[in-house]
Amino acid sequence: MSSQLIFQEDSYVREFDCKIISVNEEENAVVLDKTAFYPGGGGQPCDLGVLETASNTYTITKVKKKGDHIYHYIDGKLPEVNEACTGKIDWERRYKLMRTHTAMHILSAVAWRDYKAQVTGGDMELLKGRMDLEFENFDKELILEIEKKINEEVENGRSIKIDILEREEAFKIPDLIRTKINLLPEGIREIRTVEIEGLDYQADGGTHVKNTTEVGKVKVVNYKSKGKINKRLYIELED
Structure with a gap:
């Protein structure tokens, strides 16, 4: 059962x-x-x-x-x-993870929309996370620009919707899989999607807040080069 x-x-x-x-x-x-x-x-x-x-x-x-x-x-x-x-x-813990997960989606959405950078990896903890992206060049100015765009989207108050679609229907959505490698096994017939209205639409199984304003202020606290076209960003959220 x-x-x-x-x-x-x-x-x-x-x-x-x-x-x-x-x-x-x-x-x-x-x-x-x-x-x-x-x-x-x-x-x-x-x-x-x-x-x-x-x-x-x-x-x-x-x-x-x-x-x-x-x-x-x-x-x-x-x-x-x-x-x-x-x-x-443990709601306090869960809600912090919800906020963090949504922040990570906003980051990947901004990276894809404005720089066509795909996600190559990521991880998160309470109110902090790291994301690997396909960027060839990175500098302080670009980091500040990305941080500003993330917080603009947080403040835009975009609603977040969850849906469960048949696989064939889901894969008609452009750029549904934002990661470099499609991690969805062929055997999965129903795909859960998370939509940040007007910004992002991804296949995802995790928990999220209902509106981007719940995320709070996001800070890009560090970045590293992980290869010629692979850069890692570290973010933190205000408690």
Whole structure:
């Protein structure tokens, strides 16, 4: 049985009722009939939080997708199969990751729109991230220009929409895959898309804010050359 993936539909759900449908003693993990916990991917770390039952509170130390299931790793004794519980996301942490992920999309959108620079890699933490882009030349002036454009788009208050499309329909969208390598396996028939209205449209599975103004001020704090046409930018968001 596959779990209902609440985080794909609504990134703002921070508490939800669910049921344990299986336990894995070797992994010390449980599978839920529905989950709002993001399992990590695309550079975004997984969510953390707790599961509460009528008698216990279980700390979730990691969430990971394995095959068709999402494993919620428990600190300590496992709950029982079919036990009803309430999942609670560490919301402060999740929201910072949502803001950061959206900031990364704005950065990649600006790089593509204005410089036709593709993404070659990336990673993020709470309120900070790094992105590798196909730039041949980089200097302080260009960095300041990119930073200014990112913050202009944040302040533009663009709405962010999530959709799930059939693969054939999704790949009709120009530049849907912004990375240098298409990381979507052929077997995936439905593609989740994230649209920053008027700016960006990408295939993406992570969590995002609803409006760019929620991102807050973005600072490009460093940059490095990672090769002849590969440059790395580091960004940080104001807390």
